[in-house]
Amino acid sequence: MWHVLEPPGPYTPHRDPSTAAKRVSTNLRRLRKAKGLSQEQLAEAAEFHRTYVSQLERCVTNISISGLGRLAEALEVDITELLKA
Numbered sequence: 001m002w003h004v005l006e007p008p009g010p011y012t013p014h015r016d017p018s019t020a021a022k023r024v025s026t027n028l029r030r031l032r033k034a035k036g037l038s039q040e041q042l043a044e045a046a047e048f049h050r051t052y053v054s055q056l057e058r059c060v061t062n063i064s065i066s067g068l069g070r071l072a073e074a075l076e077v078d079i080t081e082l083l084k085a
Contacts, residue, residue: 020083024068025059027082031075032057045074 032042032053039057043050047070055061056071063071072079 021059021062023085024063024082025057027084028053028071029057031077031081035075037075042071042074046070 032039035042037045039053040050042048043053046053046067048067052061056063068079068082072082075081
């Protein structure tokens with residue numbers, strides 16, 4: 001006997017950000033402010049758009065490892081600083 005699988009329903013984005021994303025968000029904002037940088041200044045230094053930095057700080061979007069590296073370099077910190085609990 002064969003079973004027919006139902007197609008998946010409409011895509012619903014995951015609303016609850018991961019713990020890692022929350023840590024990056026919190027650390028990014030803290031480090032940026034400690035350096036006295038605006039979101040726009042950090043974005044320019046890391047070659048991102050200002051709205052992307054804003055989205056990261058609000059935990060609205062995720063970032064790649066290479067993107068984390070660019071932010072860490074712009075903030076003059078080790079990448080692990082962005083991931084600390």
